[in-house]
Amino acid sequence: MTTIKDVAQRAGVAPSTVSYVLSGSRKISEDTRRTVQQAIDELGYHPRASARTLRSTRTNVLALALPRVAGGYRAVDGRFAIEISDAARAHGYDVLLMTAQEGVPGLRRIARSGQADAAILMAVEMDDPRIAAMLELGFPAALLGRSADDAALPWTDLDWEAAATLAVRELAAAGHRDIAYLATTEREIQAQRGYAIRGLAGARRAAPETGADVRVHQSTGDMARLARRIGTLLHGERPPTALVVQHVAALPHILAAVAAEGLRVPEDLAVVAVGNLPDDLGGQDLPRVELPVPEMSAAVTRLAAEAIATRTQGTSPTPPGHLLIPPAFVPGPRIAPPGPRAANA
Amino acid sequence: MTTIKDVAQRAGVAPSTVSYVLSGSRKISEDTRRTVQQAIDELGYHPRASARTLRSTRTNVLALALPRVAGGYRAVDGRFAIEISDAARAHGYDVLLMTAQEGVPGLRRIARSGQADAAILMAVEMDDPRIAAMLELGFPAALLGRSADDAALPWTDLDWEAAATLAVRELAAAGHRDIAYLATTEREIQAQRGYAIRGLAGARRAAPETGADVRVHQSTGDMARLARRIGTLLHGERPPTALVVQHVAALPHILAAVAAEGLRVPEDLAVVAVGNLPDDLGGQDLPRVELPVPEMSAAVTRLAAEAIATRTQGTSPTPPGHLLIPPAFVPGPRIAPPGPRAANA
DNA sequence: CTGTTAGCGCATTCAT
DNA sequence: ATGAATGCGCTAACAG
Numbered sequence A, B: 001m002t003t004i005k006d007v008a009q010r011a012g013v014a015p016s017t018v019s020y021v022l023s024g025s026r027k028i029s030e031d032t033r034r035t036v037q038q039a040i041d042e043l044g045y046h047p048r049a050s051a052r053t054l055r056s057t058r059t060n061v062l063a064l065a066l067p068r069v070a071g072g073y074r075a076v077d078g079r080f081a082i083e084i085s086d087a088a089r090a091h092g093y094d095v096l097l098m099t100a101q102e103g104v105p106g107l108r109r110i111a112r113s114g115q116a117d118a119a120i121l122m123a124v125e126m127d128d129p130r131i132a133a134m135l136e137l138g139f140p141a142a143l144l145g146r147s148a149d150d151a152a153l154p155w156t157d158l159d160w161e162a163a164a165t166l167a168v169r170e171l172a173a174a175g176h177r178d179i180a181y182l183a184t185t186e187r188e189i190q191a192q193r194g195y196a197i198r199g200l201a202g203a204r205r206a207a208p209e210t211g212a213d214v215r216v217h218q219s220t221g222d223m224a225r226l227a228r229r230i231g232t233l234l235h236g237e238r239p240p241t242a243l244v245v246q247h248v249a250a251l252p253h254i255l256a257a258v259a260a261e262g263l264r265v266p267e268d269l270a271v272v273a274v275g276n277l278p279d280d281l282g283g284q285d286l287p288r289v290e291l292p293v294p295e296m297s298a299a300v301t302r303l304a305a306e307a308i309a310t311r312t313q314g315t316s317p318t319p320p321g322h323l324l325i326p327p328a329f330v331p332g333p334r335i336a337p338p339g340p341r342a343a344n345a
Numbered sequence C: 001c002t003g004t005t006a007g008c009g010c011a012t013t014c015a016t
Numbered sequence D: 001a002t003g004a005a006t007g008c009g010c011t012a013a014c015a016g
Helices: A004-011 A015-023 A030-043 A049-056 A075-090 A104-112 A129-137 A160-173 A186-190 A194-210 A223-234 A248-260 A293-313 B004-011 B015-023 B030-043 B049-056 B075-090 B103-112 B129-137 B160-173 B186-190 B194-210 B223-234 B248-260 B293-313
Strands: A061-066 A094-099 A118-121 A141-144 A155-158 A178-185 A213-219 A242-245 A270-276 A288-290 A322-325 B061-066 B094-099 B118-121 B141-144 B155-158 B178-185 B213-219 B242-245 B270-276 B288-290 B322-325
Touching: A004 A015, A004 A030, A015 A030, A049 B049, A061 A075, A061 A104, A075 A094, A075 A293, A075 B075, A075 B094, A094 A104, A094 B075, A104 A118, A104 A129, A118 A129, A118 A293, A129 A141, A141 A293, A155 A160, A155 A194, A155 A293, A160 A178, A160 A194, A160 A242, A160 A270, A160 A288, A178 A186, A178 A194, A178 A223, A186 A194, A186 A213, A194 A213, A194 A270, A213 A223, A223 A248, A242 A248, A248 A270, A293 A322, B004 B015, B004 B030, B015 B030, B061 B075, B061 B103, B075 B094, B075 B293, B094 B103, B103 B118, B103 B129, B118 B129, B118 B293, B129 B141, B141 B293, B155 B160, B155 B194, B155 B293, B160 B178, B160 B194, B160 B242, B160 B270, B160 B288, B178 B186, B178 B194, B178 B223, B186 B194, B186 B213, B194 B213, B194 B270, B213 B223, B223 B248, B242 B248, B248 B270, B293 B322
Parallel strands: A061 A094, A061 A118, A118 A141, A141 A155, A155 A322, A178 A213, A178 A242, A242 A270, A270 A288, B061 B094, B061 B118, B118 B141, B141 B155, B155 B322, B178 B213, B178 B242, B242 B270, B270 B288
Antiparallel strands: A094 B094
């Protein structure tokens, strides 16, 4: 392996000179700078990260804590991981992936061994034990998702409550009075995921606000049961003319179930998605409120970087920043007004 | 930060003794071992990774090189990333995520700065420039996907050629004589992705082998064009009674297009998927040849670990290992025989 | 000012 | 079981 000494020798200078050329933390005459740079290029020298880190206590690495995969794989996690990795590079960081099936202990290990400068926690729950762990360790962290305590750590999230309300409001504006809201799965709700809880809250709030009849249903990961549930849902005494789907992973199944009931979308049933991934609607072009993956990824990365800078400066405890992203409605094909079926009710 | 010296002091021994207790690479009297362990626990000591690495030249990190995202995000990449991360932990490695939009230079940076012990290359192309780079750097690597040169680096892959052939063979066995094969996108084929090229080859080989008429079509990422292409495809003079889909990301769209043509699956058109993600068929329960994500992830991680061990031992150049995974057919609902439409032809 | 020397950061491992 | 050398780069203090 080629070291800074090799470069120094080849350039006929002292190792420290090479270091200064590299860091630019001191003025070096243009002459020697060129000589040194040439030696670096010729030898293909790259400073050893471990040596640097040992000296500086900075790794330029962010730990990305994915959720423990209790309910199987969620496409959204992979998407965020990749997007965050890109964002991190733009800030000069690499990303260490932690499929935190190890949970808190895994994060402890990384933090205490100094393998990262900060952590980004994904799939945050309302009362997430990882948050307390980060605070206790004094380890900088940023949350992808909003926990119960907005002031604990910096965070970013889509405003899920507003998103759910917005979806309903758009339907109401198109004339729908009987609206079904298919929330996330029971599992996610029981796990107290912020997006699940807040989406539910937003859906419930929408009824009084719009005057429409909004019936909220939880979803399930069991596709057979889900199909039955949808069948039931569509055959109440005042059947809905519109459906909001927050459980977007099941969208293809849901649309298939709707079709199986003999209903056409959107003529017989208007469908709006909430929180789908950009470019991934399961084969349909629906009106929707998309998950702002790029914005959230950029924001959480920036917040993590800021948390590192803040800690490094040892400044007085700055209140953690945050970014609550307002939902944006994408009309897609225009929302259909209530269909002929509405008359039957 | 607490260091090995702090522990030594508290335990009343020399730092080296603590080190030996930790590594177990030498016998320590039970007495002192307990004293030291207690000091470690009380102080919550964890060895600094950078110091360890500096000394030992081992990072216990694998670099995971994701494809540059030319054609947008592919769900399969995220899935593999997560699965590989889990597999790596089982081998004692952490995973550094490289969204290699930086490509070869990014890998160079990681390799030369000593941030990882080996690389796992995803989305390998037939003639992938990263392979030459790894060899030139003498950096251990394993491939997720099969390149043109089987002997360059260790690799694992689904046997895509056999998978495509198998799908066609199963349809032929159910009586289908007119089979359409919808391959991957033109983009992937032009990028010379191994799975795309080999899937094509397998589809073409299936015709002579089964005696069926197998017409091969390339797919496209443009969903409007894809729908048109499918319409055309279904209305030839001898319309197919069965369709094999390797472009599984578009499966929902494809099924929607088929439905739009007034055809029912599987009564009018039998559909088989090739290379879909486990638990992700876009809402349908189709017969299929799944992508063996867990097996491939485990294999590529093992191969990377072996490559590290081999190099560390400085053994004579062991021929790189590999694992070509035979395709497994999942019947799903039984394949329908050719429908009434066949008679019309 | 520009360049050099020396010491530090932390864990490992060979001699003693 | 211990002291000392080692791996590599950074930077404060010093010299020209």
